[in-house]
Amino acid sequence: MSDSYKTLAREACDEYIVKHSRFIGYAKPVKTEKEATDYINEISKKHWDAKHNVYAYSIRESGVKRYSDDGEPQGTAGMPVLNVILQEEVTDCVVVVTRYFGGVLLGGGGLVRAYTHSAKIGIDAAEIITLSKWTVCEIQCEYTFYGKLETFIRDFGGVIEDSDFGENVTLKFRIKKGLEESFDKKLQDLSNGKVNFSQIGEVIAGE
DSSP, rough: SSEEEEEEESSEEEEEEETEEEEEEEEEOEEEEEEEHHHHHHHHTTTTSEEEEEEEEEOOTTOOOOOOOTSSSTSSSHHHHHHHHTTBBBBEEEEEEEEEEEEEEOHHHHHHHHHHHHHHHHHHHHEEEEEEEEEEEEEEHHHHHHHHHHHHHHHHHEEEEEEEEESSSEEEEEEEOHHHHHHHHHHHHHTTOOOOOOEEEEEEOOO
């Protein structure tokens, strides 16, 4: 499984109207299939009076991908929504598109375009982010080395999480997983072998 992947930043929605039909695209980050189905049920309950509540979701860990046309002609609704998820390369997410029928038939092609667009605006509203695996590290150093070390960590692409100013400076930070050896080599060069770091954990976080 890759050390980085794309998902959604938050729950959000957007809507538009075509030929008097109102389409609302909901999108939300989820971690499990149960979270996805719970959200689908929540939106379906909220819009119990809607003609259709079409959905699709993709779960990273299990590899599960599911969709439903919810009464629309087969292939015109759920699959287009799932296709947007796949094309945007997002996972651990669920998209629900609610349709209030406006009395004018859209035809197969019109439905595909409408559900595709609704899924896309929902995902855009939720914002795509990249999450990566990071190694959480800690370093202790003298105050005279602190400024140089802080600059080095940031230039390396690391993220400083916490600084403790006691007898010495203790920095807690994270670097991309897999770069520990390269970081150590450059740190040794920078400090003439006087400063070492320890790995204290792992975390999945944004860039």
